[in-house]
Amino acid sequence: MCCRGCQAVAQAIVDNGLSEYYSNRTALPGQGHEILPDELKKLALYDHPDIQRSFVIDSGVNQREAVLILEGITCAACVWLNERHLKQLPGVNSVQVNYANHRARIAWDSREISLSRILQEIQLLGYNAHPYSALQADALRQSRRKKDLQRLAIAGIGAAQTMMLSVGLYAGNWDGIAPSTVVLLRWFGLLLTLPVVTFSAMPFYRAAWSGIKSRHLNMDVPVALAIITAFIGSVWVTLFGGAHVYYDSIGMFTLFLLGTRLLEAGARGKSIESAENLLKLQPTMAIRLRAGLQEYVPVLDLLRGDSILAKPGETIAADGTVAEGMSTVDEALLTGEPRPVLKKPGDSVIAGSINLEGPLTLTVTGVGENTVLAGIVRMVDKAQAEKPHIATLADRTASWFTLALLVFTAVVGLAWLFIDRTQVLDIVLAVLVVTCPCALSLAVPAALAAAGSHLIKRGILVTRGHALETLARVNHVVFDKTGTLTQGKPAVMDVIVLADLTAAQCDVLAASLEQASEHPLAAAFKGRVLASDLPAVQAARNHPGQGVSGVVDGQTYSLGNQDFSPASRILAENYSTRYPGATLVWLCDATRALAVFVLEDPLRDDARQTIATLRTRGIGISILSGDNETTVRHVGAALGVSDLHWQQKPQDKLAVLQAIQRDGAIVAMVGDGINDAPVLAAAQVSFAMAAGTNVANQSSDIVLLSNRLDDVPQALETGRDTLGVMRQNLFWAVAYNVIALPFAALGYVSPWLAALGMSISSMVVVLNALRLR
Structure with missing residues (x-):
């Protein structure tokens, strides 16, 4: 062993029953190295609470969760080894490694194991781990994209040059060409194709070998087989003579396939990039307020409960609540809505939003991984890891199709051995290439990625992989009433004055009485009058289930329901029939009723249009509510909904x-x-x-970040469009293979034409998916 680290990991693999790793791995990981004392000290820093605050989430009592980037992941066996080894550590609750982005989500019990120990175990396996950050993830993504573009460029140059040489060879077959020139052109073709085969096509070999080792025949198996077979056959002809070389076909095949993969990767990465771009908008510095002084500090140094200042025009540095000031805030990055939102004391603000008008003093509620935007990225990442049924079915079909294709290719090859030996290699290559199941494998993922990117830009966050597929089949929508169809905040809609007072005087009296109340209706009164304008109240008293009372300027007043004061009981019946569905609050003195406040929970601005849109599409609509019958019927009448259910407890709603x-x-x-x-x-x-x-804690399949109901029919329409595009892509992929396969098997399709046809079919699938806007 090169060091004690290698010896330790080898012993750990054997002792823990993980010997299967050696049969599963398809590439060697980076070498494990000794964890020296200085290295241990560096890892121990990750246990410091101040450092963990930036990327570790408190998911429960002594429960921690972190997202790490793993460096050195080379194949699926690396993912398998890291997951299996870490899960066996005492205190590690779960480990999920995403092979596509090399991101690991690890949950552990801090009483049993430390983060530094987890990082140490990863290093002993020969990998490096560091906390995930949007900037680092973007840098890694850009690095991979740069490498992909380099492969594409090499393939493009090789394909272009070999095509030029092939023109000479093809023309020579008609007009005559010296044998020495043919040999020279073939050698030039070999030299130009060598970088394509050894560099540009390398991802196909790795993926194919990984599929074979894991006994899962993916679409890269026939691709790699076609490239290797064509290259070996061409080298043989170059060295020993023969009829045809296929350097031009290899170059074109690799070029078109890499180009299609690049398009597909771009479409797949858009949704996660859209979410990660939100994190990059957060500033790195903030103005912290302490003892009346302002100081610039890194955002990661902020603690929950700190006070920070957001100046007009600045990006808000952390999640928080407004302590002082009033301003409008641009939250378009989260909701997709360009309209500024008014923020006043007590309102929540989100890191990354922009303060537009006045200065705001904020109390910090979340920093780093504990912000709303970080939660959104986690949900997008989780949704991408889940595959809907149709995607799983397409993958399984592609795997069986690949196996059938390889068997069919062998049969065709054997048949042509008896028909015309000189055509065997041409035919076999054409069959392998023309029916490569790339389009079939891309049909569903490309559509899902494009749809997810479109929805998140509208402020519609899909948090479950199955949601888009299910949306297409929805034929009934059930709405909760309070906070969903309505704004969830009762407001005073009318003031009926019954005595010699003005409406403004009644507002002041009502707000004064409600000063100390925490009843949900109290906010509707207190918001109508400035706190500085309220007179003092003596003998303030709360009467549960009835209202409040107190003495203002020597006069006793009460504010409550119709049964609270004898004066209100006399008039209550007349007004309750006049305002169905409303809550009536009576302001009375010791002898008479002074005013009636009409309170309603207003419908959302887009509620009527949303219901009308769903109805025109033939979708059934129901309303479930825990509210009383009168209020629910009033809302149903306003929206034109007849299937109403009131006074519903959670179990009642579930039964309905x-x-x-x-x-x-x-x-x-x-x-x-x-x-x-x-x-x-x-x-x-x-x-x-x-x-x-609360957005990060939602347990639903889709979160409407925009808080707009009209996004519901939009999401349903996108779901139907997405399913339609999936079916179109699958139909095209199957139809293309069914039509092309007989022609290739009968010798009517040359290898270069097969490469062109396969690439075009894959490109059609991707471009069709990108129509989802």
Whole structure:
């Protein structure tokens, strides 16, 4: 062994029953190295709370979670080894390594194991791990893209030059050419194709070998087989003579395939890039307020509860609540809505949004991985890791198709040995290339990636892999009422003055009485009057279930429901019938009713249009609510919905939903994501209205970051469009192979034409997916 680290990892692999690693790996990882004392000290720094604050999430009591970037991942066996080894460590709860972006999500119990120990174990395996950051991830992605472009450029140069040489060879077959010139042109072709085969096509070999070792025949197996067979055959002809060389076909095949893969990778990465770009908008410095002084500090030095200043025009540095000031904030990065949002004391703000008008003093509630935007990136990453049923089916079909293709190719090759030996290599290459299942494997992922990118730009965050597929089949939508169809904030819609007072005087009295109240309706009164204008209240008292009372300027007043004061009971019946669905609050003195406040939870601005749009599409609509019958019927009448259910507890809502499903409906549930958790989980697909800092905790399939209801029909339409594009892509891929295969097997398609046809079919699939805008 080169060091004690290698000896330790070898012993750990054997002792833990992981010897299968040696049969699964397809490339050697970086060498493990001794963890020297200085190295251990560096790793120990990651256990410091101040450092962990920037990337470690507290997911429960003593439960921690972090996202790391693993360097040195070369194949699927590397992923397997890291996951299996780390999961066997005491205290490690879960490990998920994403092979596509080399990102590892690790959860552990801090009482049993430290983060530095986990990092040490990863290093002993021969890999390096460091905390994930959007900037580093972007740098790695750009590095991979640069390498892909280099491969594409080499393939392009090689293909162009070998095609020029092939023109001479093909022309010579007609007009005559000296044998020495043919040999010279073939040697030039070999030299030009060598970089293409050894550098540009290397990803195909690695992926094919990984598939073979894991007993999963992927689409790279016939690709690699075609390139290697064509190159060996061409080298043989160059050295010993023969009819044809295939350097031009190799170059074109590799070029077109790399170009298609680059397009597909771009489409697949758009959704995660869109989310990660949000994180890059967060500033690195903030103005912290301490003892009346301002100081510039790194954002990662901020603690929960710190006070920071956001000046007009600046990007807000951390999640927080407004402590002082009033201003409008641009949250378009999160919601997709260009309209500024007014923020006043008590309101939540999100890191990365822009303060537009006045200075705001904020109390920090989240930094680093504990911000809303970081939570969104985690949800996007999780959604990408989940495959919908149709994607899994397409992958399985492609695998079986690859096996069938290889068997068919062998049969065709044997048949042509008896028909015409000189045509065997041409035919075999044409069959391998023309029917490569690239288009079939790309049909679904390309559509899902394009749709996900489109939705997140609109402020629609898909958090489950199956959601897009299910959206296409939804034929019934169930809405929660409070906070979903309505704004969830009761407001005073009208003031009916019954005595010799003005409406403004009644507002002041009502707000004064509600000063100390924490009832949900109290905010509707306190928001109508400035706190500085409120008179002092003596003998303030809260009467549960009735209202509040107090003495203002020597006069006793009460504010509450119709049964709270004898004066209000006399008039209550007349006004309750005049305002169906509203809450009436009565302001009275000791002898008479002074005013009636009409409170309603207003409908969202887009509620009527959303319901109308769904109805025109033939989608059934129901409303579930825990509110009383009168209020629910009032909302239903305003929206034109007849299937209404009131006074519903969570278990009642679940029973109603299940009854709708038993009738054969595919149900989408739209709720607040918190109180409606059981019914959201039971629906085939669920939407949650984003609620500021709660967005990262939503358990729904889709989160409406824009908080707009009209995004529900938009998401349903995108789901249908996506399923349509998937079916078009699958039909095209299957039809192309069914049509092209007989022609290739019968010798009517040359290898270079097969490469062109295969590449065009893959490009059609990707470009068709990119139509999802």
